[in-house]
Amino acid sequence: xxxxxxxxxxxxxxxxxxxxxxxxxxxxxxxxxxxxxxxxxxxxxxxxxxxxxxxxxxxxxxxxxxxxxxxxxxxxxxxxxxxxxxxxxxxxxxxxxxxxxxxxxxxxxxxxxxxxxxxxxxxxxxxxxxxxxxxxxxxxxxxxxxxxxxxxxxxxxxxxxxxxxxxxxxxxxxxxxxxxxxxxxxxxxxxxxxxxxxxxxxxxxxxxxxxxxxxxxxxxxxxxxxxxxxxxxxxxxxxxxxxxxxxxxxxxxxxxxxxxxxxxxxxxxxxxxxxxxxxxxxxxxxxxxx
Amino acid sequence: xxxxxxxxxxxxxxxxxxxxxxxxxxxxxxxxxxxxxxxxxxxxxxxxxxxxxxxxxxxxxxxxxxxxxxxxxxxxxxxxxxxxxxxxxxxxxxxxxxxxxxxxxxxxxxxxxxxxxxxxxxxxxxxxxxxxxxxxxxxxxxxxxxxxxxxxxxxxxxxxxxxxxxxxxxxxxxxxxxxxxxxxxxxxxxxxxxxxxxxxxxxxxxxxxxxxxxxxxxxxxxxxxxxxxxxxxxxxxxxxxxxxxxxxxxxxxxxxxxxxxxxxxxxxxxxxxxxxxxxxxxxxxxxxxxxxxxxxxxxxxxxxxxxxxxxxxxxxxxxxxxxxxxxxxxxxxxxxxxxxxxxxxxxxxxxxxxxxxxxxxxxxxxxxxxxxxxxxxxxxxxxxxxxxxxxxxxxxxxxxxxxxxxxxxxxxxxxxxxxxxxxxxxxxxxxxxxxxxxxxxxxxxxxxxxxxxxxxxxxxxxxxxxxxxxxxxxxxxxxxxxxxxxxxxxxxxxxxxxxxxxxxxxxxxxxxxxxxxxxxxxxxxxxxxxxxxxxxxxxxxxxxxxxxxxxxxxxxxxxxxxxxxxxxxxxxxxxxxxxxxxxxxxxxx
Numbered sequence: 068x069x070x071x072x073x074x075x076x077x078x079x080x081x082x083x084x085x086x087x088x089x090x091x092x093x094x095x096x097x098x099x100x101x102x103x104x105x106x107x108x109x110x111x112x113x114x115x116x117x118x119x120x121x122x123x124x125x126x127x128x129x130x131x132x133x134x135x136x137x138x139x140x141x142x143x144x145x146x147x148x149x150x151x152x153x154x155x156x157x158x159x160x161x162x163x164x165x166x167x168x169x170x171x172x173x174x175x176x177x178x179x180x181x182x183x184x185x186x187x188x189x190x191x192x193x194x195x196x197x198x199x200x201x202x203x204x205x206x207x208x209x210x211x212x213x214x215x216x217x218x219x220x221x222x223x224x225x226x227x228x229x230x231x232x233x234x235x236x237x238x239x240x241x242x243x244x245x246x247x248x249x250x251x252x253x254x255x256x257x258x259x260x261x262x263x264x265x266x267x268x269x270x271x272x273x274x275x276x277x278x279x280x281x282x283x284x285x286x287x288x289x290x291x292x293x294x295x296x297x298x299x300x301x302x303x304x305x306x307x308x309x310x311x312x313x314x315x316x317x318x319x320x321x322x323x324x325x326x327x328x329x330x331x332x333x334x335x336x337x338x339x340x341x342x343x344x345x346x347x348x349x350x351x352x353x354x355x356x357x
Numbered sequence: 358x359x360x361x362x363x364x365x366x367x368x369x370x371x372x373x374x375x376x377x378x379x380x381x382x383x384x385x386x387x388x389x390x391x392x393x394x395x396x397x398x399x400x401x402x403x404x405x406x407x408x409x410x411x412x413x414x415x416x417x418x419x420x421x422x423x424x425x426x427x428x429x430x431x432x433x434x435x436x437x438x439x440x441x442x443x444x445x446x447x448x449x450x451x452x453x454x455x456x457x458x459x460x461x462x463x464x465x466x467x468x469x470x471x472x473x474x475x476x477x478x479x480x481x482x483x484x485x486x487x488x489x490x491x492x493x494x495x496x497x498x499x500x501x502x503x504x505x506x507x508x509x510x511x512x513x514x515x516x517x518x519x520x521x522x523x524x525x526x527x528x529x530x531x532x533x534x535x536x537x538x539x540x541x542x543x544x545x546x547x548x549x550x551x552x553x554x555x556x557x558x559x560x561x562x563x564x565x566x567x568x569x570x571x572x573x574x575x576x577x578x579x580x581x582x583x584x585x586x587x588x589x590x591x592x593x594x595x596x597x598x599x600x601x602x603x604x605x606x607x608x609x610x611x612x613x614x615x616x617x618x619x620x621x622x623x624x625x626x627x628x629x630x631x632x633x634x635x636x637x638x639x640x641x642x643x644x645x646x647x648x649x650x651x652x653x654x655x656x657x658x659x660x661x662x663x664x665x666x667x668x669x670x671x672x673x674x675x676x677x678x679x680x681x682x683x684x685x686x687x688x689x690x691x692x693x694x695x696x697x698x699x700x701x702x703x704x705x706x707x708x709x710x711x712x713x714x715x716x717x718x719x720x721x722x723x724x725x726x727x728x729x730x731x732x733x734x735x736x737x738x739x740x741x742x743x744x745x746x747x748x749x750x751x752x753x754x755x756x757x758x759x760x761x762x763x764x765x766x767x768x769x770x771x772x773x774x775x776x777x778x779x780x781x782x783x784x785x786x787x788x789x790x791x792x793x794x795x796x797x798x799x800x801x802x803x804x805x806x807x808x809x810x811x812x813x814x815x816x817x818x819x820x821x822x823x824x825x826x827x828x829x830x831x832x833x834x835x836x837x838x839x840x841x842x843x844x845x846x847x848x849x850x851x852x853x854x855x856x857x858x859x860x861x862x863x864x865x866x867x868x869x870x871x872x873x874x875x876x877x878x879x880x881x882x883x884x885x886x887x888x889x890x891x892x893x894x895x896x897x898x899x900x901x902x903x904x905x906x907x908x909x910x911x912x913x914x915x916x917x918x919x920x921x922x923x924x925x926x927x928x929x930x931x932x933x934x935x936x937x938x939x940x941x942x943x944x945x946x
Contacts, residue, residue: 158395224396250396284392286940292397299397300389301404304414314403 076343080174081181081205083346085149085242085355112140147184148241150233150267151175153215154274156192156224157293158250163338164276168246169215170342171272173208175244181205185241188214191229192222195236223294224251226258234265243267248274249322252294256325263329270332270355273322277339280315281308364488368437372430379429383422424936431929435922438482450536451491451505454480454512455529455554457542458496458521460836460890464543464647464898466561473521475559476541483539483557484512495530497542498522498870505532522870523836523890544903546894560901563647564593567896569622571639571654571889573629583629583658585637591617592897593645600642603627605658606634635662635885636874651896654889655851655874663688664826669697670708674723674802676809677708680818687822703882704825709802718881719795719825721818724766724802731798732770741765741779741801749776751788751797751820755813762806768798790844795880797821827884836872836888841865844879851875 116125116136129137153172159165172188179186183203188211190196199214226247243262249255249271263269282290285308290299301307319335326333332355336345394400456462462473484492492512493504496519503515525546540550543560550556570588589599596618603611611627629637635658642652666681667690681689690702694710699717707716711725727734741764743757757777767784772794777786789796801808808814841848841858845865848856851873859866869875869888877884890896 161395248395250398252396252398279395282392282394284390287389288392289389290397290400291391291393293393293395295397297397298391299400299404301400306411306414307403310403311400314399318399 077177079347080178083178083351085147085175085178085182085184110139110141113137114140147179147182148239149175149179149184149186150189150237150241150243151186152189152191152229152233152243152245152247153218154192154224154245154247155190155196155218155220156222157220158224158248159274160220160293161276161278161338163278164248164274165220167336167338167340167342167345168272168274169218171274171336171345172246173211173215174342174346176211177205177208180208180211186211189233190218191226191233192220193225193228194222195229195232198236225253226251226255227253227261228258230258230262230265234261240266241268242270244270244272246272246274248276248279249318250279255322259325259331260329263331268332271322271326271334273319273333273335275319275335275337277337280312364486368439371437372433375429375433376426379426380422383425421936424932428929428932428936431925431932435925435929438922451493451532451534452483452487453493453495453505453530453532453535453538454483454516455538455540456480456494456496456516456519457540457546458498458519458523459525459543459546460521460523460650460895461543461545461648461898462521462559463650464563464565466563466647468561472543472559472561476543476557477516479541479557479559480516481513483541484509484516490536493532493535494519495532496522497525497530498527500527500530501532505535525835525894526837542903544901545898547902556903558901558903560903562901563898564595564645565648565651565896565898566591566593566597566599566617566641566643566646567648567651568639568641568654568889568891569651569893569896570891571637571656571887573637573656573658585611585627585629585639585656585658587625587627587639587654588622589615589617589625589641590622590893590896591619591643592899593643594619594899595645596621597643597645599623601625602640604638604640605629606636608634629658633662634658647898648896650872651889651891653872654891655872655887656889657874657885657887664822665690665703666706666822667692667697667702667704668706668708669694669712670706670710673708674804674809676814677706677723677803677818680815684819704822715794716796716881720797721821721825722796722798724800724805725768725798727768732768732773735767735769735783737764737766738779738781738783739764741781741783741785743777743779743785745777747777747786749786749788751817751824752777752786753820754816755820756811757813759811759813760806760808762801762808764805765800767800773798789880790842791880792844792846793880795825795844795882797825826882834869834886834888835892836870836890838866838868839886841867841877842879845877846880847878849876849878 113126113129114137116122116138120138124139126137126139129135151172153168155165159168176186176188180203185200185203188199199211202210224247226245226249245259245262247255251258259269259271284290285303285305287300287302290301291297292299323333323335325331334349334355336349340349456476462471462476464472466472466475480494484494487509489507491505491507492509493501493506494512494515495501499519499522502519503512506512529548529550538551538554539557540554541557541559542548544558545560567590568587569590570586573583573585585603587601587603589601591597591599596616599615599617601611601613601615602609610629613625615623615625617623637656637658639654639656640652646652663686665688668677668681669692671693673691678689678691681687694712697712702718705716705718705720707720707722707725709724709726711722711728711731713728715730722731725731741762743760743762745757747755762785765779765783765785767778768787769784772789772791773784773787774789775784775787778784783800785800787798787800803809808817841864843860843863843865845858845867848858848867848869850856850869850871856867856869856875869886872888872890875886875888877886
């Protein structure tokens with residue numbers, strides 16, 4: 068799949084910004100408000116002058132009015148750490164799903180880079196894959212494209228194991244975006260809970276596909292689990308197929324409700340939906356982008 | 358119940374095997390198609406929970422199995438073709454299969470093939486279902502054709518060999534010791550049959566156009582030219598245009614298009630211009646026409662080919678010479694005894710002279726002298742009285758009472774038959790009608806009687822020449838047996854094939870089975886007989902004597918004349934289609 072976007076689309080992306088519901092401490096200066104007070108442009112507070120403080124920040128008007136030396140404090144503007152987790156397990160092997168996931172990852176990456184955020188791309192399956200840190204600036208997007216194009220699906224899904232590895236590797240909290248179908252035989256909940264417990268602002272992008280809902284097989288068939296290779300002979304009747312459709316739908320609702328309950332961001336992105344529609348409308352409606 | 362193509366135990370075995378095979382195939386585990394799914398855990402969740410099955414889900418496999426068995430049994434039934442048991446003896450013992458070989462069996466059926474094709478298939482099935490018993494094959498035209506024999510291959514070969522050949526008047530074939538008689542017919546000709554005969558109908562109504570009569574006659578007194586008469590009939594349920602053509606030898610002499618309503622017959626007359634050639638052929642064509650054999654009819658035009666007569670005499674009688682010169686159907690040649698040569702005429706007339714050796718052509722001898730080959734001459738009788746007219750064709754229309762004979766000298770020989778004699782027993786007219794000799798001898802000369810001035814003279818000479826030159830002639834006839842003079846040497850059909858002759862009681866009997874012109878040769882003379890098939894009984898293909906008479910219907914036929922087993926095949930196909938369709942939509946999976 069060629070991950071190349073039209074120039075018009077890229078310009079539209081540049082106007083967007085990833086919304087984090089919390090402020091995180093960054094490493095470098097950027098245009099995002101950080102927790103720390105620093106040398107930003109936006110006034111934050113006053114405090115009493117102490118010896119050694121930069122007297123250039125003394126608020127002389129307050130001294131004239133109050134007769135005390137007060138120091139003006141400004142918000143520090145730093146970059147935002149954005150961790151883009153992309154599910155590359157075999158359950159994502161369906162081309163439409165995986166392409167949609169990679170495109171979303173590429174688009175979010177571009178938006179982050181355009182706003183000088185620190186974006187890290189983290190593919191995962193049963194374990195966390197090699198992370199990609201493209202650097203800063205939107206010119207680095209091509210490196211991201213290259214990495215995403217090389218990405219292949221393999222192995223089963225284990226969100227908990229992957230995020231545990233991530234927790235051991237990374238200490239700085241940030242915005243964690245999980246792009247996955249959340250079809251984890253061990254359950255998606257432990258993984259997301261663990262990620263949230265690391266103080267990250269977690270956002271779940273749920274990739275769904277019509278083909279997952281209805282595999283289009285009726286009669287006696289032998290199902291092959293894409294992740295484990297497990298075989299199961301099933302006599303699929305119309306009512307059984309309908310029951311499966313119901314179970315699949317319940318799983319979607321389950322993921323969404325879980326995210327709501329734990330205050331995690333949630334967006335459902337259908338693989339069959341046009342990609343631009345997903346980014347420009349779905350993500351904005353989900354208040355992930357503004 | 359009996360089965361058309363095999364013994365009952367074989368058929369039941371086949372049905373059981375088909376059902377068992379269907380069950381086995383249905384229950385056989387085939388490798389299901391592999392379908393990749395992203396994960397099985399959702400499926401596992403669904404499969405592990407107890408679901409209440411719908412009524413259809415509980416019975417669907419049983420329904421599908423029943424449909425599969427039904428398909429197999431329907432196909433097996435189509436192969437075995439069971440039918441009601443005819444009688445206790447019908448399925449065993451010696452069997453006689455009689456094929457109706459009338460011409461109507463050649464009619465093309467709308468369902469494909471001809472009635473004869475269906476009859477042959479039915480005969481094959483009956484022969485195969487004999488179960489090893491003796492089978493005899495007969496046709497209504499030829500009688501017994503083959504058997505009785507237990508050799509099925511022999512009977513089946515004979516079934517393939519026989520062809521329709523008319524035989525409407527032939528007697529019903531009888532075979533001794535037969536337990537069951539199966540008559541395969543279209544019922545075009547009504548027959549009175551024994552009640553024990555099992556009738557298998559191959560009747561299927563078909564539209565047809567036919568020539569039902571065709572003949573020609575020489576010019577009557579006052580008529581300018583000879584005429585041909587044709588009767589054509591339209592036995593189709595709709596009116597149609599019928600094209601009629603008549604050819605003389607190879608030249609078309611008439612062409613007409615006639616509008617005939619349904620069931621309507623039309624009569625057409627055509628003048629025949631002067632010319633040579635006596636072979637006439639009429640032909641009709643129409644859009645709806647199921648039978649070909651009645652579309653052509655032949656006729657022989659009397660006088661169409663003039664008789665070459667050579668008169669051998671030192672000085673022929675003037676009256677005779679005048680009579681022959683004026684007759685349009687005779688080409689006379691006058692020669693002296695010195696000029697006489699064998700074989701230069703159709704008929705010789707020897708006037709008061711006889712050749713030293715018998716002529717190789719028919720001959721009329723007038724007061725012949727005694728010669729060895731002819732016989733011995735009797736005593737002269739003066740003024741013999743001829744009072745009995747005689748019944749021989751030569752004397753037909755001859756009034757002897759108007760004749761005055763001055764002197765007669767009778768001939769006597771073992772090969773001569775006296776057809777007229779005087780009161781005192783002197784032979785006046787004798788004929789010879791053998792394979793190598795055909796002659797008529799008058800024991801008196803024209804000059805020794807008032808013959809030249811009597812009304813009987815042209816009649817007698819005309820009869821004599823026709824009888825001598827044409828051993829057989831007359832109007833067109835239907836196929837069947839024909840009695841010919843004992844002098845008949847050979848009869849050949851239009852293809853030149855010699856027909857078998859049976860000689861009995863001074864006559865020759867020939868069966869003229871094929872339509873067309875037949876050549877009859879006898880005593881050096883040649884005649885033509887036209888045989889035509891066209892007949893309302895044969896050509897009206899919409900009529901059958903089987904309809905409405907309560908005759909047993911065809912065991913292998915459905916209500917529409919189509920064999921019932923085709924419905925079994927169609928049913929199996931429909932069931933298979935429904936099964937396939939529901940499988941596609943997973944209704945019965």
